[in-house]
Structure formats: structure tokens, C-alpha cells
Amino acid sequence: MRPSILAFVPLALVAGAAKTTLAATPLAEFKDSPKVVIDEAWQIIDQEYVDGDFNHVDWQAVRQELLGREYSSQEAAYTALRSALRRLDDPYTRFLSPTEYADLTDQTSGEISGIGVQLERNDQSGVVLVTSVTPGSPAEQSGIVVGDRILLVDGQSTERLTAEGVLQQLRGSEGSQVTLTVSRDSGASRTVILTRALMDLPTVEYSQKTVGDRSIGYIRLIEFNAHAAAQMSAAIRSLSDAGVEGFVLDLRGNPGGLLMASIDIGRMWLQHGAIVRTLDRSSNDETISANRTALTDLPLTVLVDGRSASSSEILTGALRDNNRATVVGTPTYGKALVQSLHGLNDGSGLTVTVAHYYTPNGTDISRRGITPDVAIALSDRQRRELFSNPALLGTEADTQYLRAAEVLEQTILASERQPEAGASRLGRVTPAE
Template sequence: MNQSAKRYSPLQVALIGGAIASTAMLSVFGPAWCRSVKAALQDSPKAIVDQVWQLVNREYVDGKFNQQNWVAIRQELLSKNYSSRDEAYVAIRGALQKLNDPYTRFLDPKQYEALTSQTSGEVSGIGIRMEVNSKTKRLTVVEAIENSPALRAGVKPGDQIVAIDGKLTQNMKVDDASKLIRGKAGTPVTLRLLRDGKSDFNLNLTRATIEVPTVRYALRNEGTKRVGYIRLREFSAHAGDQMRKAIRDLNTKGADSYVLDLRGNPGGLLQASIEIARMWMDNGSIVRTVDREGVSDETFKANRTALTNLPLAVLIDGNSASASEILTGALKDNKRAVVIGSQSFGKALVQSVHELADGSGVAITIAHYYTPQGTDINHKGITPDVKIDLSESQQRYLASNPDLLGTQNDPQYARALSVLTSNNFAKPSPPNQTSQRPVNGRAVDLKL
């Protein structure tokens, strides 16, 4: 496939340098040898094998490749004959495992498509969240997403999905139902719904591209205080816009302080974490990245575009990783927020993700990052200012009752309220209310 003819996804952009990450084959060998290899690889599974090798050779953060002879590994890979792409995929994964880096990994076409969908913050479907109801054991609508075909068609929370395009959903898992409902934008899908014990009925919908909500927020009246509670689930391409909308809306409604909930957030796009940090910080460094030569690629800083200077508490736990830790580290080191909860995951590595010629992909660790105070959190995590761990029973309770997150029934949120009330941490100077400028982040920071 001619790579230059394809539309580049947001995941194909390289870190810091500003250029599109080329997937053209490069080589450390002589030109005559390269021409013969190129001819031999034409229309062969070996083309994908060598494409991955070239990308890793050029970008991988460890120039010593975990003390492996990377050139010899290439020769070994190309000496084999692959009867199928699956055989080539096995060989690629075997070569990458020698780097001993869980974040540098190969993605088959389905895995790459899923990752692209996740980080783009968009899906093609009808826009509903579903669950198997614990009491009825039936597939049930939890929510129809804003501006979705489902919401416009009148789908309501509590609707039971009896069938999808005629296929009964009894004993069907949510993932299997999602595969049936999702599809190319513009194509039809029919749901058979049961509502409030009435007769079931068919509802014809047309799939569309939908922006997945990754930010949820509410104004909590806590005694005499109005607390803006914002939960960020992942750093997708739309996370910045959704966060900006949440902060501005809560400002308008008169929030006195904020709680930013990053618990369970596995990360996402590096540029999204930088953009969101700038919404909370007027001054100071956000993060510094270091390349394979040990040279600092760039230090990202706040740019006097904060949307609020009100007191802020950040909630984290052991599943708050990568981009979540970049944002938390920036807010903590600049004394912009008090951090509450459990030790974070501890991932201080940045990946670049490339689409390959056959629709598969590869994620490559390209940089190490440090918090503004120069702290390396890799395998360590961020230590909260106020450490409060949830017991197993508390975790199970909140997991089975997610609506209680960010309420007085949530011990970590309750502690945040008491800290915000005491106001024992520094606040920055008032923000400069200039318009938000675009961020120049150029990498994916993923917990893969």
C-alpha cells in the first residue's frame, strides 16, 4: 500500500520535531544491498517485518536496544520466509519482546483500529452506553450520549435491548452487542426495545461518527461551598475541548473550588495533558521530555491561559497513569493543587504510534519524561500530598455504585472537601484571560 496516499491519523505524528512520522523504509546498510532487499520484500509479509524494524531502529528511546544486536536481529528476521501475515506478526512480537519494554508493542489491524478509536475520542455507532442489568440480566441502556442518533431517536436510560438487527440479545455480553451496533457511519441498524413493561418495538437508526464524552462534571453544593467536580476518564483528542467547556460552565455557575478526579485514568495523548494543564496553570513548567541521546527535547510550559485560579484538589489512584501523571505532576510541583488519594501507577515513558502498510501498527517508546522538579516517577508513581487508600470493600462498593464517585460517600472526595475548606495550599496569581492558543505536543503517551 502506498503510505503517502493514506490519510494520517492523529497517532502518526512524531514527538516534538513537528514532522509527520514517516513509515518509509530506511536502512543502515549499503544502497545496492538495500535495492535488492526492497525488491525481495515487495508484496511480502517481510515488508511489514522490516518496516517495524526500521521504525524501532530510528526512534526507540534506548539506543543500545536493551544490549541486543539490533542489526543481527534484522538479518535473522529477513532470513525467514513467512507464509502469512500472522507468521510475520509472531516474528515481530518476538523481536520486540527482546527490548524488555512492555510499551513498545505490535498491534494487529483490529488492535490498531481500537487504539485509534480510543485516542481519537470518536466512535462510529448510535451513541449509547449499555450494561447487563444485575437484576433483570438483560442488556439495558444506561445512557444515550449527547448529540447522538440514539438520543435524537428517543432512546432512554432503562430501555432493554431485545434484539439488534434481528439477533436476540439474551445472554449476550456488552462487548458482543457493541460489535453489532457499531459500524460505518451512514449505515442502518435496527434495535428492538422494551420500555417500562410495554410491548417491545423496533427503532431504526442510522450510524454516525460520535464524539465520546471523556469529561463528566457537576456542581456540588457542599454546605456553604459550591464545588466543581470534574472527572476525566482519558486524554483523548477531544478531552481538551470537553475540559474547557466544563471549567467555563462551572465558573459561570459560581464554583468556589474544584476537584479534578483522575482516578482510573490510564493516560492518552501527550498534547491533551499539556493543553489541560494550561487550563489550570498560568505559569510554570509542565513536563520535560528526554530522547535516546539523553538530550532534553523540549520543556513544555504554561502560557498564561489558565481558566481559573480557584483552589484545586486532584484525586489519583494506582490506575492513574502516564498523561494523568504528567498533569498531576505539573499541578503538584507548581503548588497549583493538592493531590489526594493513592500512589499513582508510575509510567514516565512516551510512545509514538505508527500505522503500517497493511493496517496494523506499532507503538514505540521514544522518550522519557520528568516532572517540573526533575522527578523521575517511572516504576514509582506520584506520592499524594494527602495519602488515603481505599479498602477493598470500599473499592468494590464504589465500583458497583459509580454514581457515588465524587459524593460524600466517596472517602477520597470527602477528604478533598476538608482540605479545600482548610485552604492550606498556595494559589497562583489571577489568570490572564486571553484566548487559548493551540498546543504543539506531538506524541502519544499511552499506558498500553
């Protein structure tokens, strides 16, 4: 069983524009035509795409070809646009339908309008179960608890729906109502009417743990949304106040998100030094650095895997290249591109690759990722068991976490032997095997 969590293609997103300056053809020429969105998307690519040669594609000819056709529907125009974008051979520059665009903006905003539950479908019984309830949410206020079965949503059976499909039905505009039929412990069903509310998506989980006789902080960052930095700050401060001696930062399975979130979080761990360097198609070269606002200089270990991508790699690269953390796990995804997100005229959207990024040492991690200082892999079975039950992450059942905790303990010991050096200046620790 696996909780249904909305995921998205690995991205490091910068803020896009809801409107784009259109130079070649006035929108009025295509009024009420599917060509409006095609021309709008084409011009965004023309103005912003990172490769000025468009992968050796005649981009002007593509425009003439697209606008020279007649489209029987908006969906037909979407299909033609997707086909044109594939010619760029860039999986991160992509068209988003209105539903996909709304999902992605919800995800990156860190807010969603719903009732405040996470769900999973039980593999054995086939029922959709509540796996968590957000405190203060409409679900909690109506008496829904973990373990409840969701039988009907607005009178429609959940029997043939995935957990994600049920979640989609539970979402809707703030203030709108949804009717649920639920049961508990195989008892009689009951029907409740809930009013949807806007809620923050939790993206940081943390707890205080013990390794040896030392107290450490475990922080899991699920993605880099608009609330990630605030939640990370709260986690670091809370664990520091509790007296931890170091941190394990878990970025496994984190597909990325907002570029600025990775920078803000990097500044919480780094007092000085570069965080990331970006280069756009006009050769504008920008290095973004720490700004002496670190919240802690306690020893740090970072956990990564092959699904740690984009913004996760930006943060990992910054901490590693500045000798701030030891990286443990398996090589990361290897995605070194930055996208801009744009809303289009009809509610659809576009993600556009606008820059390459490099780690502070100038490393291009494209297609190879970041190789950990301390390698430890999970078997396929271990991975399935851990990530189908995230409550096991950061526990005795998680061998990668146990290795990271061991590395952190050795880093803490090293800092005690060299107190004048300061924990944040000790460099990476690669323990003996």
C-alpha cells in the same frame, strides 16, 4: 454491573506517522508478503526507540532473523513480530492488529462512529441494558432510552455477548446502518433501524457541589483524548461562571492518552512554570512550560489512585511541583515513558516508546508513581461499588472525594486569610488529621 468503556494500556502518546522512511530494504522487495509489515515495524523501532542499545538485543540480527523466515499468513507474521518486540522488555512498545489499532485511534481521537449508547450487562438478569444515551445521537432520535434492553443486533442475539462485544457490533462506518431489537419494562420487543453517525466521546464530566456552605466545582477527566482539552475548558468556564470557589479535579482511573492534551490542560490551571521535561535517546532535553493562558487561579485539589497513569501523572506532577494543587488519594501508577503511535502498511499499528519524562522538579516517577500529599484509600469493596456505578463518584458515597472536598475547603479558607498571596501561590495544603 459496570458500564463497558473501551480502555487502553497507560500511554502518553505523541502524534505518530502513517508512513515511515524505510532505509534498509525497499518495500517492493516484499510486495504482497507478510514481511512488508515486519520490515516496516522493525525500521520504526530502529529509528525511534528510546533505548539505542535495544535492551542489549542485537536489533540488526533480529531483522535478519525475522526476514529470513517464511510466513504462512499475516497472523503468523504478527506473532513473530510480537515475539521480537517482547525482547525489548518494554510493555508499552507493542504491535497492534488492525482491530486494536482502529480501537486505539478511535479512543485517542475522541470520536467514534456508532449510535451513541453506553451499555452494561446486568449481573442478575444477564441482559444487556442501555445505561446512557448521547443527546442528539441516532439512538436518542430513534427513541432508545436508558433502561432499554438490547436483545438482537442485526439479528444476532446478545445473550452470549459481553457489553463490550455488543458495543463492537454497534460501531461501524459513518452512514452505515444497524438493526436493533429492543424491549422496555419487560414489554413487547420492537425493531429499529439506525444510521451510524460520528460522535465525540465524552471524556469530561462536571457538576457544581457544596462543601460546608461553599460552592465548589467537581470535574472528572476520564482520559486524555483529542477532545479532552476543549471539554475541560468548557467545564472550567461553566463552573467559574456559576461562582464556584475552588475545584476538585478527579483523575482516578484515568490511564492517560495524548501527551499534548495533558500539556494543554496543564496550561489551563497554571499561569507559569514548567509542565513536563522529556528526554529522548539522543539526549534531546525539552522542557514544556505554561504560557500564561490559565483559565482560573482558584484553589485546586487533585484526586488520584493507582490507575492514574502517564498523562494523568504528567498533569498531577506539574500541578504539585508548581504548588498549584494539593494531591489526595493513593499513589499513582508510575509510568514515565512517552510513546509514538504509527499506522502500518496493512492497517495494523505500533506504539513505540520514544522518550522518558520527568516532573518539573526533575523527579523520575517510574515504578513508584506520585505519592499524594493527603493519603486516603478505598477498601476493595468500596472501590468495586464506586467504579461499578460511576454515578456515585463525587458524592457522599465517595469517601476519597469527601476528603478532597475537605482539603479544598481548608485551602479556600487559607486563601481568604492571605488574600494578598493569591490562591494559586499558596502552595499545597496538608491538613491536620
